[in-house]
Amino acid sequence: MSAVVLGVGDFGANNKPGGIVKTYALGSCVAVILLDPRTRTVGMVHVALPESRINPAKVAERPGYFADTGIPALLKEMAKLGCDPRGRGMVVKLAGGAKIMDPNDTFNIGKRNELAIKKVLWAHGMGAVAEDLGGNFSRTVAVSVDTGEITLSSPGRSNWTI
Amino acid sequence: MNKHIDRDSILKAIRQVPLLSPSASRLLELSANPDHDLGEIVAIVKCDAALTAHVLRVVNSAAFGLLSRVDSIDRAVAYLGERLIVGIALGDNAGELFNKPLGGYDGARGDLWRHDLLTAMAARYVSSKAKVELNPGLAFTGGILHDIGKGILSDYLHNSAPQLLENLQRQAIANYLEGEKNILGIDHAEAGFEVAKTWKLPDALQMIIRYHHAPQDAPEEFRPIIYAVHIGDIVAMMGGYGTGSDTLQYKLDGNYTQYFDLSSDALAMVLLETEEEFRRVEASLTDGKEN
Numbered sequence: 001m002s003a004v005v006l007g008v009g010d011f012g013a014n015n016k017p018g019g020i021v022k023t024y025a026l027g028s029c030v031a032v033i034l035l036d037p038r039t040r041t042v043g044m045v046h047v048a049l050p051e052s053r054i055n056p057a058k059v060a061e062r063p064g065y066f067a068d069t070g071i072p073a074l075l076k077e078m079a080k081l082g083c084d085p086r087g088r089g090m091v092v093k094l095a096g097g098a099k100i101m102d103p104n105d106t107f108n109i110g111k112r113n114e115l116a117i118k119k120v121l122w123a124h125g126m127g128a129v130a131e132d133l134g135g136n137f138s139r140t141v142a143v144s145v146d147t148g149e150i151t152l153s154s155p156g157r158s159n160w161t162i
Numbered sequence: 163m164n165k166h167i168d169r170d171s172i173l174k175a176i177r178q179v180p181l182l183s184p185s186a187s188r189l190l191e192l193s194a195n196p197d198h199d200l201g202e203i204v205a206i207v208k209c210d211a212a213l214t215a216h217v218l219r220v221v222n223s224a225a226f227g228l229l230s231r232v233d234s235i236d237r238a239v240a241y242l243g244e245r246l247i248v249g250i251a252l253g254d255n256a257g258e259l260f261n262k263p264l265g266g267y268d269g270a271r272g273d274l275w276r277h278d279l280l281t282a283m284a285a286r287y288v289s290s291k292a293k294v295e296l297n298p299g300l301a302f303t304g305g306i307l308h309d310i311g312k313g314i315l316s317d318y319l320h321n322s323a324p325q326l327l328e329n330l331q332r333q334a335i336a337n338y339l340e341g342e343k344n345i346l347g348i349d350h351a352e353a354g355f356e357v358a359k360t361w362k363l364p365d366a367l368q369m370i371i372r373y374h375h376a377p378q379d380a381p382e383e384f385r386p387i388i389y390a391v392h393i394g395d396i397v398a399m400m401g402g403y404g405t406g407s408d409t410l411q412y413k414l415d416g417n418y419t420q421y422f423d424l425s426s427d428a429l430a431m432v433l434l435e436t437e438e439e440f441r442r443v444e445a446s447l448t449d450g451k452e453n
Contacts, residue, residue, distance in 0.1 A: 008401070008402065008437055009437075024402065025402035025403070025404065025409075026402055027399055027400040027401055027402040027403075027404070027409070027410065028400040028401075029401075029402060048401075048433065048434070048437070049430050049433065049434065050430075054427050054430050054431060054434070055431070055434060058434065065434070098400070098410055100396060100400060100410070100414055101413060101414060102414050102416055103416035104416055104419055105426075106424055106425065106426050106429050107396065107400070107414055107429065109400060109426075109429070109430065109433070110400075112426070136410040136411065137327075137409065137410055137411075138399070138402055138404055138409045138410060154407075155267065155268035155269060155323065155404075155406040155407040155409065156267075156268045156323030156324055156326070156327050156406065156407030157324070157327065157407075
Protein backbone atom coordinates (compact mmCIF):
# COMPACT_ATOMS: atom_id res chain seq x y z
CA MET A 1 0.00 0.00 0.00
CA SER A 2 1.30 3.42 -0.85
CA ALA A 3 1.16 5.69 2.18
CA VAL A 4 2.02 9.38 2.11
CA VAL A 5 2.61 10.43 5.73
CA LEU A 6 2.86 14.15 6.42
CA GLY A 7 4.49 15.92 9.36
CA VAL A 8 3.75 19.43 10.62
CA GLY A 9 4.03 21.87 7.71
CA ASP A 10 4.30 19.12 5.07
CA PHE A 11 2.11 18.72 2.01
CA GLY A 12 1.73 15.84 -0.41
CA ALA A 13 -0.55 13.97 -2.78
CA ASN A 14 -1.27 10.36 -3.68
CA ASN A 15 -3.09 8.80 -6.66
CA LYS A 16 -2.08 5.15 -6.22
CA PRO A 17 -5.00 2.71 -5.96
CA GLY A 18 -5.27 1.39 -2.40
CA GLY A 19 -3.10 4.26 -1.10
CA ILE A 20 -3.63 6.62 1.81
CA VAL A 21 -2.58 10.10 2.86
CA LYS A 22 -2.13 10.47 6.59
CA THR A 23 -1.07 12.98 9.23
CA TYR A 24 -0.72 12.43 12.96
CA ALA A 25 -1.97 14.39 15.94
CA LEU A 26 -3.35 17.68 14.71
CA GLY A 27 -3.68 19.93 17.74
CA SER A 28 -4.34 23.53 16.76
CA CYS A 29 -3.02 22.66 13.29
CA VAL A 30 -5.51 22.11 10.46
CA ALA A 31 -5.33 19.53 7.67
CA VAL A 32 -6.64 20.87 4.36
CA ILE A 33 -7.70 17.86 2.27
CA LEU A 34 -8.28 18.22 -1.46
CA LEU A 35 -9.98 15.37 -3.31
CA ASP A 36 -9.90 15.38 -7.10
CA PRO A 37 -12.56 12.97 -8.42
CA ARG A 38 -11.43 13.34 -12.05
CA THR A 39 -7.87 12.06 -11.50
CA ARG A 40 -8.63 10.16 -8.25
CA THR A 41 -5.97 12.10 -6.41
CA VAL A 42 -5.91 12.93 -2.70
CA GLY A 43 -3.86 15.90 -1.51
CA MET A 44 -3.27 17.20 2.00
CA VAL A 45 -1.39 20.03 3.69
CA HIS A 46 -0.77 20.12 7.46
CA VAL A 47 -1.09 23.84 8.26
CA ALA A 48 0.41 25.02 11.57
CA LEU A 49 -0.01 28.79 11.42
CA PRO A 50 -2.27 31.25 9.61
CA GLU A 51 0.15 33.71 8.04
CA SER A 52 3.63 33.44 6.56
CA ARG A 53 4.40 37.10 7.26
CA ILE A 54 5.64 36.23 10.77
CA ASN A 55 8.60 34.37 9.26
CA PRO A 56 8.97 34.75 5.48
CA ALA A 57 12.31 32.89 5.57
CA LYS A 58 10.51 29.72 6.57
CA VAL A 59 8.34 29.79 3.45
CA ALA A 60 11.08 28.65 1.06
CA GLU A 61 11.91 25.71 3.27
CA ARG A 62 8.41 24.71 4.34
CA PRO A 63 5.56 26.53 2.56
CA GLY A 64 3.02 24.07 3.97
CA TYR A 65 3.53 25.52 7.43
CA PHE A 66 1.29 28.50 6.73
CA ALA A 67 -2.26 28.72 5.38
CA ASP A 68 -1.48 31.44 2.84
CA THR A 69 1.46 29.59 1.25
CA GLY A 70 0.45 25.99 2.01
CA ILE A 71 -2.68 25.78 -0.13
CA PRO A 72 -1.01 27.17 -3.29
CA ALA A 73 1.92 24.79 -2.71
CA LEU A 74 -0.46 21.83 -2.47
CA LEU A 75 -2.31 22.84 -5.65
CA LYS A 76 1.01 23.02 -7.47
CA GLU A 77 1.98 19.60 -6.20
CA MET A 78 -1.34 18.11 -7.29
CA ALA A 79 -1.00 19.73 -10.72
CA LYS A 80 2.08 17.54 -11.22
CA LEU A 81 -0.27 14.55 -10.99
CA GLY A 82 -2.57 15.98 -13.63
CA CYS A 83 -5.01 17.90 -11.43
CA ASP A 84 -6.32 21.32 -12.35
CA PRO A 85 -3.76 23.87 -11.11
CA ARG A 86 -6.52 26.18 -9.86
CA GLY A 87 -8.31 23.40 -8.03
CA ARG A 88 -11.38 23.34 -10.32
CA GLY A 89 -13.61 20.38 -9.59
CA MET A 90 -11.91 19.48 -6.34
CA VAL A 91 -13.74 18.58 -3.14
CA VAL A 92 -12.38 20.29 -0.02
CA LYS A 93 -12.54 18.91 3.54
CA LEU A 94 -10.98 20.29 6.72
CA ALA A 95 -10.00 18.67 10.02
CA GLY A 96 -8.20 19.80 13.18
CA GLY A 97 -8.01 23.27 14.67
CA ALA A 98 -8.50 22.27 18.29
CA LYS A 99 -9.55 25.10 20.54
CA ILE A 100 -7.72 26.49 23.57
CA MET A 101 -9.88 28.55 25.88
CA ASP A 102 -7.96 31.74 26.56
CA PRO A 103 -9.71 34.82 27.94
CA ASN A 104 -7.06 36.90 26.14
CA ASP A 105 -7.68 35.00 22.87
CA THR A 106 -3.93 34.80 22.17
CA PHE A 107 -3.88 31.01 22.26
CA ASN A 108 -6.75 30.38 19.90
CA ILE A 109 -4.48 29.59 16.96
CA GLY A 110 -6.80 26.76 15.88
CA LYS A 111 -9.57 29.24 15.11
CA ARG A 112 -7.17 31.62 13.39
CA ASN A 113 -5.88 28.77 11.22
CA GLU A 114 -9.43 27.89 10.25
CA LEU A 115 -10.30 31.47 9.28
CA ALA A 116 -7.07 31.99 7.33
CA ILE A 117 -7.60 28.72 5.41
CA LYS A 118 -11.19 29.59 4.54
CA LYS A 119 -10.05 32.99 3.30
CA VAL A 120 -7.44 31.44 1.01
CA LEU A 121 -9.92 28.84 -0.26
CA TRP A 122 -12.45 31.59 -0.93
CA ALA A 123 -9.88 33.49 -2.99
CA HIS A 124 -9.43 30.33 -5.08
CA GLY A 125 -13.18 29.97 -5.51
CA MET A 126 -13.18 26.88 -3.31
CA GLY A 127 -15.12 25.99 -0.17
CA ALA A 128 -15.18 23.06 2.25
CA VAL A 129 -18.04 20.55 1.89
CA ALA A 130 -17.21 18.86 5.18
CA GLU A 131 -15.25 19.84 8.24
CA ASP A 132 -14.37 18.48 11.66
CA LEU A 133 -12.90 21.48 13.43
CA GLY A 134 -12.52 22.87 16.95
CA GLY A 135 -13.19 20.96 20.13
CA ASN A 136 -10.48 20.29 22.67
CA PHE A 137 -8.83 17.11 21.42
CA SER A 138 -6.16 16.11 18.94
CA ARG A 139 -6.92 14.31 15.69
CA THR A 140 -5.06 11.85 13.50
CA VAL A 141 -6.38 11.92 9.94
CA ALA A 142 -6.16 9.24 7.23
CA VAL A 143 -7.66 9.62 3.75
CA SER A 144 -8.29 6.67 1.42
CA VAL A 145 -7.34 7.27 -2.22
CA ASP A 146 -9.91 4.71 -3.41
CA THR A 147 -12.95 6.14 -1.62
CA GLY A 148 -11.91 9.62 -0.53
CA GLU A 149 -13.25 8.70 2.91
CA ILE A 150 -11.56 10.48 5.79
CA THR A 151 -11.05 8.53 9.00
CA LEU A 152 -10.30 10.47 12.17
CA SER A 153 -8.95 9.07 15.41
CA SER A 154 -8.03 10.45 18.82
CA PRO A 155 -6.67 8.66 21.92
CA GLY A 156 -9.46 7.36 24.17
CA ARG A 157 -12.16 7.82 21.48
CA SER A 158 -13.64 5.57 18.81
CA ASN A 159 -12.74 6.40 15.20
CA TRP A 160 -15.14 8.47 13.10
CA THR A 161 -15.37 9.56 9.47
CA ILE A 162 -16.26 12.67 7.51
CA MET B 163 -12.29 0.41 42.79
CA ASN B 164 -11.01 1.54 46.17
CA LYS B 165 -9.13 4.73 45.61
CA HIS B 166 -7.47 4.75 49.02
CA ILE B 167 -5.81 1.44 48.29
CA ASP B 168 -4.75 2.78 44.92
CA ARG B 169 -3.35 5.95 46.43
CA ASP B 170 -1.37 3.96 48.98
CA SER B 171 0.01 1.55 46.41
CA ILE B 172 0.90 4.45 44.14
CA LEU B 173 2.80 6.18 46.93
CA LYS B 174 4.56 2.89 47.61
CA ALA B 175 5.46 2.54 43.92
CA ILE B 176 6.88 6.07 43.98
CA ARG B 177 9.15 5.21 46.88
CA GLN B 178 10.50 2.37 44.75
CA VAL B 179 11.29 4.56 41.73
CA PRO B 180 15.02 4.15 41.02
CA LEU B 181 17.04 7.04 42.38
CA LEU B 182 18.85 9.35 40.02
CA SER B 183 22.56 8.84 39.55
CA PRO B 184 24.72 11.35 41.44
CA SER B 185 25.67 13.02 38.14
CA ALA B 186 22.05 13.42 37.01
CA SER B 187 21.08 14.85 40.42
CA ARG B 188 23.95 17.25 40.37
CA LEU B 189 23.15 18.38 36.79
CA LEU B 190 19.53 19.07 37.76
CA GLU B 191 20.65 21.03 40.78
CA LEU B 192 23.06 23.07 38.69
CA SER B 193 20.47 23.83 36.03
CA ALA B 194 18.18 25.23 38.72
CA ASN B 195 20.88 27.62 39.84
CA PRO B 196 21.34 30.69 37.65
CA ASP B 197 24.97 31.19 38.73
CA HIS B 198 26.90 28.36 37.19
CA ASP B 199 29.10 27.94 34.17
CA LEU B 200 29.57 25.32 31.52
CA GLY B 201 32.83 24.21 33.17
CA GLU B 202 30.87 22.77 36.07
CA ILE B 203 28.69 20.77 33.68
CA VAL B 204 31.80 19.48 31.89
CA ALA B 205 33.32 18.41 35.21
CA ILE B 206 30.24 16.34 36.10
CA VAL B 207 30.04 14.63 32.71
CA LYS B 208 33.75 13.77 32.82
CA CYS B 209 33.29 11.89 36.09
CA ASP B 210 30.60 9.64 34.64
CA ALA B 211 31.93 7.21 32.04
CA ALA B 212 28.55 6.05 30.74
CA LEU B 213 27.31 9.61 30.40
CA THR B 214 30.54 10.64 28.65
CA ALA B 215 30.09 7.85 26.11
CA HIS B 216 26.49 8.77 25.43
CA VAL B 217 27.23 12.49 25.06
CA LEU B 218 29.99 11.75 22.53
CA ARG B 219 27.69 9.43 20.62
CA VAL B 220 25.04 12.13 20.33
CA VAL B 221 27.40 14.93 19.32
CA ASN B 222 28.94 12.73 16.63
CA SER B 223 25.58 11.60 15.28
CA ALA B 224 24.68 12.39 11.70
CA ALA B 225 21.97 14.86 12.72
CA PHE B 226 24.55 17.33 14.03
CA GLY B 227 26.47 17.07 10.78
CA LEU B 228 29.76 18.22 12.28
CA LEU B 229 32.64 18.06 9.84
CA SER B 230 35.16 16.56 12.20
CA ARG B 231 34.77 14.08 15.01
CA VAL B 232 34.40 15.51 18.50
CA ASP B 233 36.43 13.56 21.04
CA SER B 234 36.63 15.99 23.94
CA ILE B 235 33.86 16.43 26.45
CA ASP B 236 34.58 20.16 26.68
CA ARG B 237 33.80 20.59 22.99
CA ALA B 238 30.87 18.17 23.08
CA VAL B 239 29.22 20.10 25.93
CA ALA B 240 29.84 23.38 24.13
CA TYR B 241 28.18 22.03 20.97
CA LEU B 242 25.22 20.34 22.59
CA GLY B 243 24.58 22.91 25.28
CA GLU B 244 23.71 22.32 28.87
CA ARG B 245 20.05 21.57 28.31
CA LEU B 246 20.66 18.67 26.00
CA ILE B 247 23.22 17.26 28.42
CA VAL B 248 20.64 17.36 31.21
CA GLY B 249 18.18 15.65 28.88
CA ILE B 250 20.62 12.88 28.01
CA ALA B 251 21.52 12.27 31.66
CA LEU B 252 17.85 12.05 32.64
CA GLY B 253 17.06 9.76 29.72
CA ASP B 254 19.85 7.41 30.81
CA ASN B 255 18.71 7.39 34.41
CA ALA B 256 14.98 7.62 34.43
CA GLY B 257 14.54 6.39 30.88
CA GLU B 258 12.07 3.76 31.98
CA LEU B 259 9.75 6.38 33.49
CA PHE B 260 10.01 8.67 30.46
CA ASN B 261 9.86 6.02 27.78
CA LYS B 262 7.20 3.60 28.81
CA PRO B 263 4.04 3.45 26.72
CA LEU B 264 1.33 5.38 28.57
CA GLY B 265 -1.32 2.66 28.34
CA GLY B 266 -3.51 4.29 31.00
CA TYR B 267 -3.72 7.40 28.80
CA ASP B 268 -4.06 5.46 25.54
CA GLY B 269 -0.66 6.90 24.63
CA ALA B 270 2.20 5.24 22.74
CA ARG B 271 5.83 4.63 23.72
CA GLY B 272 7.81 7.82 23.29
CA ASP B 273 4.79 10.13 23.60
CA LEU B 274 5.72 11.26 27.10
CA TRP B 275 9.35 11.91 26.24
CA ARG B 276 8.45 13.90 23.10
CA HIS B 277 5.84 15.90 25.01
CA ASP B 278 8.32 16.65 27.81
CA LEU B 279 11.02 17.74 25.38
CA LEU B 280 8.70 20.03 23.43
CA THR B 281 7.28 21.50 26.65
CA ALA B 282 10.84 22.14 27.85
CA MET B 283 11.84 23.93 24.66
CA ALA B 284 8.67 26.03 24.61
CA ALA B 285 9.03 26.88 28.32
CA ARG B 286 12.62 28.01 27.79
CA TYR B 287 11.61 30.12 24.80
CA VAL B 288 8.66 31.65 26.66
CA SER B 289 10.83 32.43 29.69
CA SER B 290 12.62 35.00 27.52
CA LYS B 291 9.28 36.83 27.10
CA ALA B 292 8.72 37.19 30.85
CA LYS B 293 8.33 40.57 32.50
CA VAL B 294 10.67 39.41 35.26
CA GLU B 295 14.01 37.74 34.76
CA LEU B 296 13.69 33.95 34.56
CA ASN B 297 16.30 31.23 34.40
CA PRO B 298 15.80 29.58 30.99
CA GLY B 299 17.72 26.46 32.06
CA LEU B 300 15.32 25.96 34.95
CA ALA B 301 12.31 26.45 32.67
CA PHE B 302 13.76 23.76 30.38
CA THR B 303 14.48 21.26 33.13
CA GLY B 304 11.08 21.92 34.69
CA GLY B 305 9.51 21.21 31.31
CA ILE B 306 11.37 17.91 31.01
CA LEU B 307 10.19 16.83 34.46
CA HIS B 308 6.70 18.34 34.76
CA ASP B 309 4.71 15.22 33.78
CA ILE B 310 6.89 12.62 35.49
CA GLY B 311 3.84 11.59 37.54
CA LYS B 312 2.09 10.28 34.43
CA GLY B 313 4.68 7.53 34.09
CA ILE B 314 3.55 6.31 37.51
CA LEU B 315 -0.22 6.81 37.23
CA SER B 316 -0.49 5.29 33.77
CA ASP B 317 -0.13 1.78 35.21
CA TYR B 318 -3.14 2.32 37.47
CA LEU B 319 -5.50 4.06 35.07
CA HIS B 320 -6.32 0.94 32.98
CA ASN B 321 -8.96 1.60 30.26
CA SER B 322 -10.28 4.65 32.11
CA ALA B 323 -9.77 7.05 29.19
CA PRO B 324 -13.16 6.72 27.42
CA GLN B 325 -15.08 7.15 30.69
CA LEU B 326 -12.94 10.10 31.77
CA LEU B 327 -13.42 11.83 28.42
CA GLU B 328 -17.15 11.30 28.67
CA ASN B 329 -17.20 12.83 32.16
CA LEU B 330 -15.26 15.80 30.80
CA GLN B 331 -17.67 16.14 27.91
CA ARG B 332 -20.60 16.21 30.35
CA GLN B 333 -18.61 18.69 32.43
CA ALA B 334 -18.96 16.36 35.41
CA ILE B 335 -15.26 17.04 35.99
CA ALA B 336 -13.29 20.20 35.24
CA ASN B 337 -10.13 18.67 33.81
CA TYR B 338 -8.21 15.42 33.49
CA LEU B 339 -6.50 15.92 36.86
CA GLU B 340 -9.83 15.76 38.60
CA GLY B 341 -10.60 12.54 36.72
CA GLU B 342 -7.32 10.96 37.83
CA LYS B 343 -7.99 11.98 41.40
CA ASN B 344 -11.54 10.58 41.34
CA ILE B 345 -10.30 7.21 40.19
CA LEU B 346 -7.02 6.91 42.11
CA GLY B 347 -7.15 9.41 44.96
CA ILE B 348 -4.11 11.18 43.51
CA ASP B 349 -3.44 13.14 40.28
CA HIS B 350 -0.33 13.19 38.11
CA ALA B 351 0.86 16.56 39.45
CA GLU B 352 0.83 15.31 43.03
CA ALA B 353 2.34 11.94 42.07
CA GLY B 354 5.12 13.78 40.22
CA PHE B 355 5.68 15.99 43.24
CA GLU B 356 6.11 12.84 45.37
CA VAL B 357 8.69 11.54 42.89
CA ALA B 358 10.47 14.92 43.02
CA LYS B 359 10.61 14.72 46.81
CA THR B 360 11.98 11.17 46.65
CA TRP B 361 14.64 12.41 44.25
CA LYS B 362 15.31 15.42 46.52
CA LEU B 363 15.02 17.78 43.56
CA PRO B 364 15.54 21.51 44.15
CA ASP B 365 12.45 23.34 45.49
CA ALA B 366 11.76 25.20 42.26
CA LEU B 367 11.54 21.94 40.30
CA GLN B 368 9.31 20.38 42.95
CA MET B 369 6.97 23.37 42.74
CA ILE B 370 6.91 23.32 38.92
CA ILE B 371 5.88 19.66 38.91
CA ARG B 372 3.28 20.14 41.60
CA TYR B 373 1.61 23.28 40.22
CA HIS B 374 2.09 23.10 36.47
CA HIS B 375 -1.68 22.99 35.92
CA ALA B 376 -2.48 25.46 38.71
CA PRO B 377 0.27 28.10 38.78
CA GLN B 378 -1.88 30.54 40.74
CA ASP B 379 -1.94 28.13 43.72
CA ALA B 380 1.87 28.04 43.96
CA PRO B 381 3.92 30.12 46.40
CA GLU B 382 4.36 33.51 44.78
CA GLU B 383 8.14 33.37 44.37
CA PHE B 384 7.85 30.36 42.04
CA ARG B 385 4.83 31.52 40.06
CA PRO B 386 6.54 33.13 37.04
CA ILE B 387 8.68 30.08 36.26
CA ILE B 388 5.70 27.77 36.76
CA TYR B 389 3.66 29.86 34.31
CA ALA B 390 6.48 29.42 31.77
CA VAL B 391 6.16 25.64 32.04
CA HIS B 392 2.34 25.87 32.14
CA ILE B 393 2.42 27.73 28.81
CA GLY B 394 5.07 25.37 27.40
CA ASP B 395 2.81 22.42 28.26
CA ILE B 396 -0.16 23.97 26.42
CA VAL B 397 2.04 24.86 23.43
CA ALA B 398 3.25 21.23 23.19
CA MET B 399 -0.33 19.95 23.22
CA MET B 400 -1.38 22.52 20.61
CA GLY B 401 1.50 21.37 18.43
CA GLY B 402 0.12 17.84 18.51
CA TYR B 403 2.63 16.53 21.03
CA GLY B 404 0.39 15.32 23.81
CA THR B 405 0.55 12.23 25.99
CA GLY B 406 -2.65 10.50 24.84
CA SER B 407 -6.26 10.85 25.95
CA ASP B 408 -5.57 13.77 28.29
CA THR B 409 -4.18 15.97 25.51
CA LEU B 410 -5.80 19.43 25.66
CA GLN B 411 -8.00 18.36 28.59
CA TYR B 412 -6.60 21.05 30.90
CA LYS B 413 -7.40 24.73 31.19
CA LEU B 414 -5.04 27.51 30.30
CA ASP B 415 -4.71 29.94 33.20
CA GLY B 416 -5.33 33.33 31.59
CA ASN B 417 -3.45 35.12 34.37
CA TYR B 418 -0.20 34.34 32.56
CA THR B 419 -0.49 37.93 31.26
CA GLN B 420 0.61 39.15 34.70
CA TYR B 421 4.03 37.73 34.03
CA PHE B 422 4.35 37.49 30.23
CA ASP B 423 3.99 39.77 27.23
CA LEU B 424 2.70 37.39 24.61
CA SER B 425 1.02 38.67 21.46
CA SER B 426 -0.58 36.31 18.95
CA ASP B 427 2.44 36.74 16.68
CA ALA B 428 4.86 36.08 19.53
CA LEU B 429 2.99 32.89 20.39
CA ALA B 430 3.08 31.84 16.73
CA MET B 431 6.84 32.30 16.83
CA VAL B 432 7.06 30.18 20.00
CA LEU B 433 5.29 27.36 18.15
CA LEU B 434 7.43 27.72 15.06
CA GLU B 435 10.79 27.98 16.80
CA THR B 436 10.19 25.18 19.27
CA GLU B 437 8.90 22.82 16.61
CA GLU B 438 12.00 23.50 14.54
CA GLU B 439 14.37 22.97 17.47
CA PHE B 440 12.47 19.83 18.43
CA ARG B 441 12.89 18.27 14.98
CA ARG B 442 16.63 18.88 15.10
CA VAL B 443 17.17 17.54 18.59
CA GLU B 444 14.87 14.57 18.19
CA ALA B 445 16.81 13.51 15.10
CA SER B 446 20.14 13.77 16.95
CA LEU B 447 18.92 11.75 19.93
CA THR B 448 17.50 8.98 17.74
CA ASP B 449 20.67 8.94 15.65
CA GLY B 450 22.74 8.63 18.80
CA LYS B 451 20.75 5.62 19.92
CA GLU B 452 21.14 3.79 16.65
CA ASN B 453 24.89 4.30 16.33
